[in-house]
Amino acid sequence: MEKKSFKYLEVHPDKIVERGYHPDRHQVSESLFSLQNEYSGVRGYFDEGISNTESLRAMYLNGIYDYSREILNTGYRGIAKRTHFMINTVDIFKISIVVDSEKLDLNHIKFKDFIRELSFLTGLYTRAFTWELNNGKNIKIKISRLLSMSSVQNAIQMIELQSDQIAKVELSMTIDNNLKQWGEQGYLQTENVDIDNGILVSKTTFTNQKIWTKMSVTGPVKANSRQANAAGFTDYYDLTLDAGQPVTFTRFVTTLTSREYKSSIDAYQHIEEINNFAVNYGFTNFLAQNHKFYDDLLKQSDIEIEGNDEDLQGIRYCSFMLNSTYHGYNQMNNLGAKGLTGEAYSGHAFWDSETYCLPFFLFNNLKAAKDLILYRYHTLGAAKARARDLDCRGACFPIATLNGEEGCTLWQHASLQFQPSTGVSYALFHYFNITNDLKFIKEYGLELLKEINQFLLDRGQFNQDQTKFGYYGVMGPDEFKMMVNHNMYTNIMAKFSFDFMLEMLEKIKTDEDNEIIRKKLAISDQFIADLKDRSEKMHILFDDKTKLFEQNEGFYNLPHIDIRRIPREEFPLYSHWTYDRIYRGDMIKQPDVLMFLFLLNSRFSHDVKQANYEFYEPKTIHESSLSPSIHSIFASELGKHQEAINFFGYASRLDLDDYNNNTKEGIHLTSMAAAWMNIVYGFGGFRSDGKIFSIAPTIPHRWKSYTFKLTINERLISVKIDHQNVAVSLSGSGLKLRIYDKEILLEDYYECRTRKN
Secondary structure: OOOOOOOOEOOOEEEEEEEOOOOOHHHHHHOOEEEEOOOEEEEEOOOOOOOOOOOOEEEOOOOOOOOOOOOOOOOOOOOOOEEEEEEEEEEEEEEEEEEEOOOOOOOOOOEEEEEEEEEEEOOOEEEEEEEEEEOOOEEEEEEEEOOOOOOOOOOEEEEEEEEEEOOOEEEEEEEEOEEEEOEEEEEEEEEEEOOOOOOEEEEHHHHHHHEEEEEEEOOOOOOEEEEOOOOOOOEEEEEOEEEOOOOEEEEEEEEOOHHHHHHHHHHHHHHHHHHHHHHHHHHHHHHHHHHHHHHHHHHHHHOOOOOHHHHHHHHHHHHHHHHOOOOOOOOOOOEEEOOOOOOHHHHHHOOOOHHHHHHHHHHHOOHHHHHHHHHHHHHHHHHHHHHHHHOOOOOOOOOOOOOOOOOOOOHHHOOOOOOOHHHHHHHHHHHHHHHHOOOHHHHHHHHHHHHHHHHHHHHHHOOOOOOOEEEOOOOOOOOOOOOOOOOOHHHHHHHHHHHHHHHHHHHHHOOOOHHHHHEEEEEEEEHHHHHHHHHHOOOOOOOOOOOEEOOOOEEEOOOOOOHHHEEEEEHHHHHHHHHHHHOOOOOOOOOHHHHHHOOOHHOHHHHHHHHHHHHHHEEEOOOOOOHHHHHHHHHHHHHHHHHHHHHHOOOOOOOOOOOOOOOOOOHHHHHHHHHHHHHHHOOOOOEOOOOEEEEOOOOOOOEEEEEEEEEEEEEEEEEEEEEOEOOOOOOOOOOOEEOOOEEEEEOOEEEEEEEOO
16 A cells, blocks of 8 residues: 655755744654653753644653553453553653743744754754744844763753843743643652752652652753642743843753662762752753764664665664664663554554564674563563463463563464564574674573573474374454464574573583582473473475475465555554454454564575565555565565555654654554665675675665675674675674685675666
8 A cells, every 4th residue: 555755854864954943843843852862861842842733742751650550350361451552741841932922822822943953973853943022123042952861860951042132031930740641640759859959859640660860950040930739830030131142051961770789868969969069060961962872873784876866864863763762771671562653552662672673782782682581580470470470381472561561452463472472582693693692592592591491392283193293262463453373473483482492402411510500490300301392293285396485374264365455544444344354354453474484594595585475465564564574585586676655655764754644643663674674684795694794786776876784793794885885894803705606714804796676
């Protein structure tokens, strides 16, 4: 289905720019101009607010969540009774400006020269315009925001004012927790307002997590008063602007949470120290520090595209948001599907953390990649409890979660989908295949694998004659097929998980710690024998003649739906078709068979990949934003270059151009990782699941050249492709690499002809 774009931003390689205010795009801009630093995220709402306009003023703190007020009592075992969600916390940038008795509100004033920008090089957000007062005076206003990427508890707001005539200004700055959640009053309560020290203490309703927020302000005048209310406090300033003389107020806000500070005494001491440091360090130094942070990342992860600035801006926005959202600050953090930019999906992380997002970090920020895996290790206890809920031993990782518990109350997803669990096994394989870090596997990986595979052993079943093992009553990545038997993604990824653990156990067989590890993890000879047996007897629906995997048992007999005949007005289908109607055909939501063919690419022949692509692609409706990238990657590999670029069409600009008409709900973080994969694994032809790494680049006709970088075990590889040549350079010791069909030992530089599209 062709999607419609809503273009209103200027094209620039290093920033997004809105020139002229677009009220019809207000909430979209709030999402796009969001700031994140893994610790917190602030939407790009107007600091001063705006009347008569839908707006979501929001700041989210990673790991700060609450439970729903509603508890479900269905009477059925295994169904999650209560969801949890990321909550809207404290408004740290709220201001009010009154000049000569006229209040700033862009829906009630005259203004010109509106522009706002978000820099990918510094993370600096600025908004500027000229306010034309009714009395003829012109006030230039510039408001800047910055979240520190290194001192992550600190946020800075700068307000610059300049008048062409003498003018009287009343300015107020507020800290309060009176924010809404999904259009209703939030879940945050005020525990204390310390008006003397400028600290607001808030607490979540059900999880009893605490938030300490402190504000300090530097400027030309001191506050003439500070007033408190039930939700926080406000500082008030009165001043006179002299003609042509700019004035600047800088607000430094420090936020701490009980995730890090267990006692109020400890939190109070540290919030004073951190906030004082911020004030003394100053805005300029924080900006320079952020510039260095992003510059260091760009040196090892930047993608360059020559010949199409829209694609270049799109992929750099994706990389900027990925690096901002997650960079390895806290091992208890994961990547929610919307990051910290909106409330859709409740802030939950899904199985795409390991299958889509992890590759970006594996080759750009290895520490962050390890921490992303360790999040699952630290939430293993909750996954084991979830397995018990499903009458199994071992660990079943939730389909949707923030705190490690199952947050999805839809049983057909939460109880039938095991992609998160096999995704963790795949993440361990992918990490080990790149790093050969057996120490990590011994310390963390084997325990994860043991518990995941114990669950997979228990949840799987034999057929009646005990000859075939597999999974009955499941749902794979294609969520349009519920309660099917032998979904091939589930069966094959479970077999993969068994085999990978057996491989790791074989590697430590002669290790002096082998017996200690096996005893600690209760890995018995019978458990190992069961892994081997179930792997050998796994039911695989594959036809040697057609080279096709049947997506699930009975798929070929489903009624056919011609997806090309579905009217555009009926999308999204979940909103226009009854739930049961969606399940009654061979229409596919997103790649299922193609997904495991991608993850385990090197294990399948060209003929198998081509046959399955050509069979399943016409049936796939792409109701998920993650879907087109996998199809584009396969189209590139199979030489279907026009299809590849068609699928890529909106990958990197899904949010910037609001193709799904839902950017207002928050950015699509995991589809941003998919866009990165689309370039590196798709056009770049990179593969990282084999014994050696390989690249087989092609180049879209609309590009003159492109370059991508990968860091593999502290060795930086840079690959530049144009329509004549592929040039690969290496910084560090030699690396075996397959380029097209030739295996080389890359020492420093290699060049060959580009394979023609």
